[in-house]
Amino acid sequence: MKGLLAAIRGYLSDAWGAWNTFWFSPTDPATLSMLRLLAGGMLLYTHLIWSLDLSGFIGPDGYVPVSVLRAPQGPDFPAWSAWSVFFWIKSTWLLWVVHVLALVVFACLTVGFFSRTAALLAFPLAVSYAYRVTPGAFFGLDKVNCMLALYLLLGPCGARYSLDRLWRLRRGDATDPEPSVSANLAVRLLQVHLCIFYLFSGLPKLDGSTWQLGTALWWGASITEYRSVSLLWLADWPKFAALLTHATVFWEIFYCCLVWNRFTKPLVLGMAFCVHGGIALFMGMITFGTAMIIANLSFLKPETVRKILDPVAGRVSLALVGKKVS
Amino acid sequence: MAKQSGNRQSGEEQAAREKPAKQPKSPREKRPRDPSMPWGPWLRALVSAAILWHLTAVFVPPWFLWIAPDHKATPNTPPGELVRDAQGNDVPPERWESVGVARQWPPLVSWLNDIVFHYANLLYINNGYEFFSPNPSVAHVVDYEVMDDAGQTIAEGRLPDLRDQWPRLFYHRHMMLVEQTQTPDVPPPLRDVADTAGEWLLTKYGGESVRMTLRIHHLLTPKQVRDGMATDDPSTYEEFGSFVHRKGDVPEPNAAAETIPPPNTAIPGVSP
Numbered sequence: 190m191k192g193l194l195a196a197i198r199g200y201l202s203d204a205w206g207a208w209n210t211f212w213f214s215p216t217d218p219a220t221l222s223m224l225r226l227l228a229g230g231m232l233l234y235t236h237l238i239w240s241l242d243l244s245g246f247i248g249p250d251g252y253v254p255v256s257v258l259r260a261p262q263g264p265d266f267p268a269w270s271a272w273s274v275f276f277w278i279k280s281t282w283l284l285w286v287v288h289v290l291a292l293v294v295f296a297c298l299t300v301g302f303f304s305r306t307a308a309l310l311a312f313p314l315a316v317s318y319a320y321r322v323t324p325g326a327f328f329g330l331d332k333v334n335c336m337l338a339l340y341l342l343l344g345p346c347g348a349r350y351s352l353d354r355l356w357r358l359r360r361g362d363a364t365d366p367e368p369s370v371s372a373n374l375a376v377r378l379l380q381v382h383l384c385i386f387y388l389f390s391g392l393p394k395l396d397g398s399t400w401q402l403g404t405a406l407w408w409g410a411s412i413t414e415y416r417s418v419s420l421l422w423l424a425d426w427p428k429f430a431a432l433l434t435h436a437t438v439f440w441e442i443f444y445c446c447l448v449w450n451r452f453t454k455p456l457v458l459g460m461a462f463c464v465h466g467g468i469a470l471f472m473g474m475i476t477f478g479t480a481m482i483i484a485n486l487s488f489l490k491p492e493t494v495r496k497i498l499d500p501v502a503g504r505v506s507l508a509l510v511g512k513k514v515s
Numbered sequence: 516m517a518k519q520s521g522n523r524q525s526g527e528e529q530a531a532r533e534k535p536a537k538q539p540k541s542p543r544e545k546r547p548r549d550p551s552m553p554w555g556p557w558l559r560a561l562v563s564a565a566i567l568w569h570l571t572a573v574f575v576p577p578w579f580l581w582i583a584p585d586h587k588a589t590p591n592t593p594p595g596e597l598v599r600d601a602q603g604n605d606v607p608p609e610r611w612e613s614v615g616v617a618r619q620w621p622p623l624v625s626w627l628n629d630i631v632f633h634y635a636n637l638l639y640i641n642n643g644y645e646f647f648s649p650n651p652s653v654a655h656v657v658d659y660e661v662m663d664d665a666g667q668t669i670a671e672g673r674l675p676d677l678r679d680q681w682p683r684l685f686y687h688r689h690m691m692l693v694e695q696t697q698t699p700d701v702p703p704p705l706r707d708v709a710d711t712a713g714e715w716l717l718t719k720y721g722g723e724s725v726r727m728t729l730r731i732h733h734l735l736t737p738k739q740v741r742d743g744m745a746t747d748d749p750s751t752y753e754e755f756g757s758f759v760h761r762k763g764d765v766p767e768p769n770a771a772a773e774t775i776p777p778p779n780t781a782i783p784g785v786s787p
Contacts (some may be wrong), residue, residue, distance in 0.1 A: 212566060213552055213559050238684045245715055252692055252712045270636040316639045324695040326688040329646055335639040370554055378566070382573050382640075389577035390644040397649030408651040411734045413746045414675060414690055415654075417683070421746070424737035476684050 212377055215368035217491035218348035220376050222301070223498060225308070225346035227483045228337035229299030232315060235334055235476060236288075236295055239318065243288055246326055247318065249279055253325040273320035274313075291318075298341070301351020308342040333480040336382055344375035350502050359510045379487045384445035386484075391441030400438055403431025410471065417473035437464060448488060461485040572631035573640050579628040580643035582621055591617040654732040655693050656752070659713075661722035670720040713760030728757040 245251045255276055262271070278284050291314045297307035315338045319331040347353040348366035399405040407430045410420035423430040440460045447453040462482060469478025499514075506514035548555075554562070588608040590598045598606040598616050606614050635641040661670040672679055675689035696709070713725045730752045735744055 208563065209552060209559060212563070213554050215551070215553055235684065238682065238688070241685050245719065246688060246692075250715065250718070252715050253696075254711050257711050267633070270633045271641075272637065319639055322688075326691045326695070328687065328691050329644070330684075332639075332642050332644070339638060339640075374562070374566075378569070381570060385570075385573050385577065386644050389581060390646055390648075393581045393643075393645040393648040399650045400648070405647065405651055407737060408734055409647055411740070411746055412651065412654050413732060414656070416746075421740050424740040427737060473683050474687065476687075 212374055213370050214373055215370050216373040216376070217495070218345045218366055218369050218372035219350075219491035219494040219498070220487060220489055221341070221344045221346050221372045222349035222351065223489075223494045224337065224376070224379070224483065224487060225298060225301060225304065225341050226350050227486070228334070228341060228480075229295060229301075229307075229311070231476065231480050231483060232311060232334055232338060233292065233295040233299050235330060236291060236315075236318060240288065240292075243284060244281060247275055247288070247321050248281065248284055249275075253322075255321075258321075258325065271320055272313075273317040275317055275321040298346075301347040301353050304347020304351050304353050305342075305345070308338070308346050312338040312342050328474075328477065330474075330477040330480055333477065333484055336379070336386070337480070337484060340375045340379040340382070343378065344372040345369050346372075346375075348372070350498060354514060355506055355510050358506060358512050358514055363512070363514075376487050379484065380448075383484050383487065384448065387441045387444040391438055391444075394438050394441070400434060403434045406430045406434040406437070415472045415474070418471045420471050436460075440464070454488065458485055458488055568634075571627065572635045572638070575624065575627045575631050576635050576641045577643045577645075579621075579624050581645065582624060589619040591619045651734075653734055654690075655755075656730050656732055657693050657709075657712075658728045658730065659716055660726045661716055661720040662724050662726070663721075664723040666724075669722055670716075709758065710760055710764065714762070714764075717760070717762050722762070724759055724761045726757065726759050729755040731755050 239247055242251075249255045259276065268276070274287060275284070278287060294307050294310045294314055297303055298311045312335070315331075315335050319327055319335055322331070345366065348369070354366075394400040394405070397405065399408055404427075407423055407427070410416070410423055410430075440457065444457055444461075448457045462485070465478040465481040465485070467478075468481075469475045472478075503513045506512060552559075585608065588611075590596075590608075590611055592598065598611055598614060600606050600614055606616070608618065611618060632641075657674045659672055659674070660668050663669050674693050675686050677686055680686035680689050692712070696712075709727055709729075713727055716725050717723070733751045733753060735746055735751065740746070
């Protein structure tokens with residue numbers, strides 16, 4: 190009995206230790222900073238496009254007026270629960286003022302200027318736009334953008350690859366950013382969220398006859414409205430189309446297990462690059478495909494990120510402030 | 516009892532006398548903090564609880580939206596038994612209550628969904644991730660023709676249309692606009708969005724009426740493509756319906772009050 194209790198105690202102690210190491214080890218903020226740079230750019234571009242018909246999509250009386258959009262929520266639904274600043278904006282000039290301010294925030298987030306403040310503002314703004322077009326014109330891109338913005342605000346996302354860093358360097362502070370627990374926490378939460386994202390993208394496909402048969406990829410590729418590069422040659426390669434269909438379902442469902450293993454991780458991330466690159470290239474959803482690839486980059490180790498980005502950051506800092514960032 | 520107590524007291528006094536004088540306590544030494552774990556155990560425990568709560572809120576909505584959407588409604592009848600009226604006809608889910616059959620909700624997931632509901636709403640993590648599921652489906656397009664008060668056409672176009680809507684993301688937004696008002700999950704006031712979209716087109720082009728035609732764009736089988744048929748062949752478009760919207764003819768938003776979903780339904784305003 191004593192042996193059993195000791196074994197249970199040992200197991201719990203090990204599990205708590207592993208939990209702590211996973212969530213609370215300090216890490217170099219390089220990965221989080223890279224995510225800020227890329228996700229900020231994606232947020233900026235996504236919301237810049239609304240400018241082409243801001244009143245039509247976001248304005249109070251556009252294609253889907255705010256009153257019609259909110260009607261299904263009913264009078265008892267608390268306004269703070271699914272909240273958008275655009276639910277209260279009535280005039281066009283104010284709509285544009287808020288829109289321009291939002292673009293400035295997303296631009297600041299991208300270049301890392303007052304990064305923490307920008308991240309703190311970017312998330313509620315991204316959610317505001319998303320709720321204004323849900324339903325109406327939202328799609329997976331809005332979900333990924335909001336997911337990325339949510340976790341960026343948890344950690345020091347401007348510690349590297351940012352104007353904030355260059356500003357510190359210019360003032361003579363050349364110290365390397367400290368490893369940070371909150372940077373690790375933010376990246377870990379994004380990674381686990383992404384696993385859940387893929388799991389519930391894969392499981393519902395098991396309900397579909399075309400995914401079971403292996404023809405779903407063909408039907409997806411044959412939708413003219415999505416197509417940017419033709420995949421109609423798959424008509425001659427039904428077994429290949431079926432292989433890709435089944436591989437997609439297996440990959441989505443098992444992503445949450447295989448991405449943590451050091452041997453399968455490169456394969457899983459390589460598949461993510463192929464699938465989302467394919468969606469971007471062949472199905473015209475360039476922004477969604479890119480946003481998903483950005484989310485997958487959260488699995489890159491800070492050392493890998495630094496190996497790739499530090500030389501570029503060094504050249505930029507040399508050009509802008511005359512000193513090379515370490 | 517009192518005697519026993521007195522004996523114990525005298526014994527304790529004797530023990531205290533025999534004890535060496537108590538050394539003054541040295542200031543409590545702090546255990547050096549593990550550099551690999553800068554946050555203290557209490558903070559870590561607190562944040563761990565927050566992580567578990569948050570991940571539950573991330574996990575539950577897509578789970579709920581997968582198993583309990585309107586089109587998958589399960590009647591409260593024995594497995595395999597269909598809901599029929601007195602004439603033996605199938606009864607659709609929206610009329611189950613009229614024949615005394617309730618809808619079943621998954622007990623655990625519904626309960627969890629109720630708990631995380633507002634938190635998930637606030638963070639916009641109340642989504643499903645069901646892309647192209649359960650099956651890829653046909654696309655829809657809307658052709659519109661805006662007319663002035665004399666009935667002359669002043670503008671016409673298609674939603675979505677790659678020639679008019681550029682860059683690609685802008686086109687995709689128009690595509691979603693059409694698609695998201697065609698799904699069975701969309702509640703009635705949004706199904707009437709053609710009126711409000713028509714009103715917007717009138718505002719945009721300064722017209723008096725607009726004719727909108729919804730077309731379904733059917734997909735081709737591999738054999739049809741191998742036989743040389745084009746995916747945008749006119750025969751692949753089926754006219755689903757056409758109507759004319761006149762300026763100011765907008766549905767009352769309050770008319771939707773009857774369509775409030777039950778409290779434990781999917782997040783209002785959000786489809787998978």
